[in-house]
Amino acid sequence: MNLLELTYAQLLAQFQRRYARGAFHAAALYRAFYTQTDCDPARLQAFAASPELAQRVRDDLETQRPRIVDRRSQEDVTKLLFRLADGLAVETVVVPMTHHTTVCVSCQVGCAMGCRLCETGRMGLRRSLTASEIVAQVHAVKLDLGFPVRNVVFMGMGEPLDNFDAVIQAIRVLEDQRGLSIAKRRITVSTCGRVDGIRRLAALDWPQLKLAVSLNAADDETRAFLMPINRRFDLATLKQALQDYPLARGNVLLMEYVVIGGVNDRVADAQRLATYLAGLPARLNLIAYNPRRESPFAAPSPESLQRFHQALVERKIFVRLRRSKGAGIRAACGQLGAAINL
Numbered sequence: 001m002n003l004l005e006l007t008y009a010q011l012l013a014q015f016q017r018r019y020a021r022g023a024f025h026a027a028a029l030y031r032a033f034y035t036q037t038d039c040d041p042a043r044l045q046a047f048a049a050s051p052e053l054a055q056r057v058r059d060d061l062e063t064q065r066p067r068i069v070d071r072r073s074q075e076d077v078t079k080l081l082f083r084l085a086d087g088l089a090v091e092t093v094v095v096p097m098t099h100h101t102t103v104c105v106s107c108q109v110g111c112a113m114g115c116r117l118c119e120t121g122r123m124g125l126r127r128s129l130t131a132s133e134i135v136a137q138v139h140a141v142k143l144d145l146g147f148p149v150r151n152v153v154f155m156g157m158g159e160p161l162d163n164f165d166a167v168i169q170a171i172r173v174l175e176d177q178r179g180l181s182i183a184k185r186r187i188t189v190s191t192c193g194r195v196d197g198i199r200r201l202a203a204l205d206w207p208q209l210k211l212a213v214s215l216n217a218a219d220d221e222t223r224a225f226l227m228p229i230n231r232r233f234d235l236a237t238l239k240q241a242l243q244d245y246p247l248a249r250g251n252v253l254l255m256e257y258v259v260i261g262g263v264n265d266r267v268a269d270a271q272r273l274a275t276y277l278a279g280l281p282a283r284l285n286l287i288a289y290n291p292r293r294e295s296p297f298a299a300p301s302p303e304s305l306q307r308f309h310q311a312l313v314e315r316k317i318f319v320r321l322r323r324s325k326g327a328g329i330r331a332a333c334g335q336l337g338a339a340i341n342l
């Protein structure tokens, strides 16, 4: 049994099937695992009268977890390197806000989507993470490092909708109120535009979940150049899937647009973007491009960024100019993977 990949209800079912025991022991173990670093059943009060059961549970528990092998911080942002059981590694970014912490998790080692503006995309896909390897990142940040984690964003390495089943199971575990208790409205799944995955997500009918989409261009030619996924699902197909997506009242789509100097930062691009966003319940985040290693692209000039932003504001677009923190430790958007030696 691996507690990192089980909801409480699933653990309870295992207890009933394996040991013919119920909620008393399962709840104590689950609570201990998600609130304390030590969850040896033999040391839990609930198991005091059943040492044999404690031993059996201990034997059945999978205790190997991804290990933090490197930690770097800059401007409050901390980047962690996790070593997985098979020797591969992923990065996780911890971003403290005023009263809580956001964890940016990885869901794959590398990524198959090949976006040109992204460091992870250069690695190709090595493999997808399991649900337990995803949850382990949040568990370690909260329990081993002591951060008050409140939000989780799937914006690290990998395309979440390319690892659909594991990501969905990880969300079920993350939101379990007996465990990490991170509500769906505090979880963001970010996609490059996998329309097949967006439709599968829509079918789950989780209207509180936050969905982010990396747009980066509002014309098919530029977008297909930057993001090969656009050849499979063009902008019109993407927009239709987003219009059909069920959202709770007050929830909006988060559209991410990385502004790249000379590529997608003209006023005409902003006009096209405003037209594309019309009719979508969306908030737009503009992020100035962080050039990656040997990048063929440049950051936008402050003037062009300002012009671009202003053109959107004039068209009444709900837009925020976001500063991407952590560039110095390569923890900013699109930079993960640079430190990984595969």
Ligand code: SF4
Pocket (backbone or CB within 6 Å): 111, 112, 113, 114, 115, 118, 119, 120, 121, 122, 156, 157, 158, 159, 191, 192, 214, 334
């Ligand atoms: S931007 Fe996201 S989807 Fe695109 S290559 Fe990078 S990790 Fe993959």
